[in-house]
Amino acid sequence: MAVELKQGSSLLISGPASVRLCYGALLVIGKKYVRNEEFIVKKGRALPVEVLEDSAIEAKLGTEARIDQFDGVIPENWKSAAESILNSPRPTKALIIGDVDSGKTTFAVYLSNMAFDRGVKVAVIDADPGQAEISLPTTIGYGFLNEGVTSMDKIPLKSAFFIGSTSPSDAPTRVVVGTRRLIDMALSNGAELVTINTCGWIYGRRAREFKTSLIQSISPEYLVVIQRCSEVENLVKAWESISSTEILRVSTSPASRLRSRNERKEKRETAYKKYFAEGRERVFDLENVALLYSYYTYGKPLPVPLLEELKKKVELNLIYGEMGDVFLFLVGDEEPVQVKVDKLRELTSFEEIVLIRRGFEKGILVGLLDYQGNFLGLGAISHIDYAVRRIGIITPVDKEVGAIQIGQLKLDENWREISKLPPFPI
Ligand SMILES: Nc1ncnc2c1ncn2[C@@H]1O[C@H](COP(=O)(O)OP(=O)(O)O)[C@@H](O)[C@H]1O
Ligand SMILES: [Mg+2]
Numbered sequence: 001m002a003v004e005l006k007q008g009s010s011l012l013i014s015g016p017a018s019v020r021l022c023y024g025a026l027l028v029i030g031k032k033y034v035r036n037e038e039f040i041v042k043k044g045r046a047l048p049v050e051v052l053e054d055s056a057i058e059a060k061l062g063t064e065a066r067i068d069q070f071d072g073v074i075p076e077n078w079k080s081a082a083e084s085i086l087n088s089p090r091p092t093k094a095l096i097i098g099d100v101d102s103g104k105t106t107f108a109v110y111l112s113n114m115a116f117d118r119g120v121k122v123a124v125i126d127a128d129p130g131q132a133e134i135s136l137p138t139t140i141g142y143g144f145l146n147e148g149v150t151s152m153d154k155i156p157l158k159s160a161f162f163i164g165s166t167s168p169s170d171a172p173t174r175v176v177v178g179t180r181r182l183i184d185m186a187l188s189n190g191a192e193l194v195t196i197n198t199c200g201w202i203y204g205r206r207a208r209e210f211k212t213s214l215i216q217s218i219s220p221e222y223l224v225v226i227q228r229c230s231e232v233e234n235l236v237k238a239w240e241s242i243s244s245t246e247i248l249r250v251s252t253s254p255a256s257r258l259r260s261r262n263e264r265k266e267k268r269e270t271a272y273k274k275y276f277a278e279g280r281e282r283v284f285d286l287e288n289v290a291l292l293y294s295y296y297t298y299g300k301p302l303p304v305p306l307l308e309e310l311k312k313k314v315e316l317n318l319i320y321g322e323m324g325d326v327f328l329f330l331v332g333d334e335e336p337v338q339v340k341v342d343k344l345r346e347l348t349s350f351e352e353i354v355l356i357r358r359g360f361e362k363g364i365l366v367g368l369l370d371y372q373g374n375f376l377g378l379g380a381i382s383h384i385d386y387a388v389r390r391i392g393i394i395t396p397v398d399k400e401v402g403a404i405q406i407g408q409l410k411l412d413e414n415w416r417e418i419s420k421l422p423p424f425p426i
Helices: 076-086 104-117 172-188 205-218 233-241 261-276 304-314 338-347
Strands: 002-005 010-014 017-028 031-034 038-041 046-061 066-069 092-098 122-126 139-144 159-162 193-197 222-227 246-251 280-285 290-292 318-323 327-332 352-357 364-369 375-385 390-395 403-411 417-420
Touching: 002 017, 010 017, 031 104, 038 046, 046 066, 076 104, 076 222, 076 246, 092 104, 092 205, 104 122, 104 193, 104 222, 122 172, 139 172, 159 172, 159 375, 172 193, 172 205, 205 233, 222 233, 233 246, 261 375, 261 417, 304 318, 304 338, 338 352, 364 390
Parallel strands: 092 193, 092 222, 122 193, 222 246, 290 403, 327 352
Antiparallel strands: 002 046, 010 046, 010 066, 017 031, 017 038, 017 046, 122 139, 139 159, 280 390, 318 327, 364 375, 364 403, 375 390, 403 417
């Protein structure tokens, strides 16, 4: 169907649709389209379009697709916030903070497209490990725009950092450190604008501590606060009086859509499935390859008499044990129960006692790092031979591995997320 569009109007195009611009000029999430150019709107997605000049489009609409006139699909305050950032001295950093589904990612794409169109070298840091688009779920990543994009997942990945969980609340320090590292890389690679997209964890004391540390570690020139009402004010009000950071308030677009927890999870699982399709098992000798964020390998193997004594007193068939500064790490061949852990605590003086069942390690997600400590890719543990210190990992990574970072999530054979784990699960 052909549709005529008036300059200054705006619309929302819901997919699946393919759209060709016959004449005129449009901005699609800030990306400029002129005569004869085309774009696709995927099923389940809806793109905001601003009409820059009188235009006409030819659209092929699939079932459920529609084109709606939609005033304010890009709120006026998005345009003025982008304008302020684009007129500032470079390099500049814009940190976007808001609730879940408030439009953070969409605003990040909008701002980045507007800047790219003006010839600015734009890096986007995608610091939301639960909704990672540039990199894989459980990681945060960054890339440079080398063209305008209609979604964040079209930005090519330059580098990533492993978090090990989909929830920043499980590992907030790692998110702060990783975000800062990626920003430094972007700046040293010549970024003039660094757009930083964050997760939607904003409520409660721990979220406030996390966001405060994040803002302090980044010292952004702009703090873009995106909100429906005033839900983010408490997190950012301190920066009212800090003059090196300017707060820009924008509103959630009336076109924004809430997604369910399940929708997010399914999207991640599709990503793991695709990634691990090329995976094969690799076995690493833990004498040469270090583990990070684990108990295992950080202590000394328990002497046999002591292991035997514990076995008898706690009535546990222990197959391996290690003791460290203040911890005892034990592997048995049955499901651990609290009374036995309590008994172990009584018998020994260790502060931290970790008792796992042999095989518990299967499916734990890990990050593989090279010898420089840079993230290479994801893996899933297949098995550990505790006594001989060998670990098997399913991964598509074929480069040399220097270290293995243990995550806090377990995947099953079909790459579904089956359980969350505590920090240092083994
Ligand atoms: N300005 C907008 N125009 C059209 N759709 C929008 C707009 N802002 C948000 N959305 C839609 O709302 C949903 C949530 O937006 P998103 O940017 O992913 O939020 P967040 O990153 O804060 O979770 C997405 O489906 C997105 O496409
Ligand atoms: Mg997002």
